[in-house]
Amino acid sequence: xxxxxxxxxxxxxxxTILPFSSExxxxxxxxxxxxxxxxxxxxxxxxxxxxxxxxxxxxxxxLKHLQKKWFPFKTKHILSAxxxxxxxxxxxxxxxxxxxxGDPITFIAGISKINFxxxxxxxxxxxxxxxxxxxxTVNNLI
Numbered sequence: 001x002x003x004x005x006x007x008x009x010x011x012x013x014x015x016t017i018l019p020f021s022s023e024x025x026x027x028x029x030x031x032x033x034x035x036x037x038x039x040x041x042x043x044x045x046x047x048x049x050x051x052x053x054x055x056x057x058x059x060x061x062x063l064k065h066l067q068k069k070w071f072p073f074k075t076k077h078i079l080s081a082x083x084x085x086x087x088x089x090x091x092x093x094x095x096x097x098x099x100x101x102g103d104p105i106t107f108i109a110g111i112s113k114i115n116f117x118x119x120x121x122x123x124x125x126x127x128x129x130x131x132x133x134x135x136x137t138v139n140n141l142i
Contacts, residue, residue, distance in 0.1 A: 003029065004039055008047035015051020015096075015127075017072045017103055022048055023134055030138040037135055045128045052096050052106040052123045059110025073107055081108045090114060093122035097130045 007025055014020035026044045029035055058072070065071050066078070081104030085092050093109060096102040109119050 011047030
């Protein structure tokens with residue numbers, strides 16, 4: 001149980017600006033064939049999706065604190081992500097799992113006040129698909 005909880009927490013933190021690798025952790029756990037692949041995918045997906053929701057809520061509620069030193073995103077990153085997000089719209093949320101650009105995309109979705117259910121749908125689809133591809137890849141390598 002502690003393994004699944006740890007993976008959940010690492011996946012949550014990886015979806016924020018903290019430098020964690022949920023993919024490496026998940027791949028390592030999958031390669032051991034010790035734990036349930038389904039439960040690992042669920043734990044990683046839930047943690048990662050909730051981390052994206054955290055970013056969304058930061059954008060939705062805390063934009064007024066943008067100039068504060070403690071705020072996790074810089075103005076230049078927000079402008080860059082906003083430009084990209086406006087170009088591709090909600091479809092860009094399918095890439096919320098991509099390192100470096102994924103966190104700002106979910107944050108910008110919150111700033112843009114994208115419908116929460118649409119946000120959850122696209123973010124979940126992209127993140128779950130990524131973990132499933134990783135699982136298939138690891139299983140084929142073993």
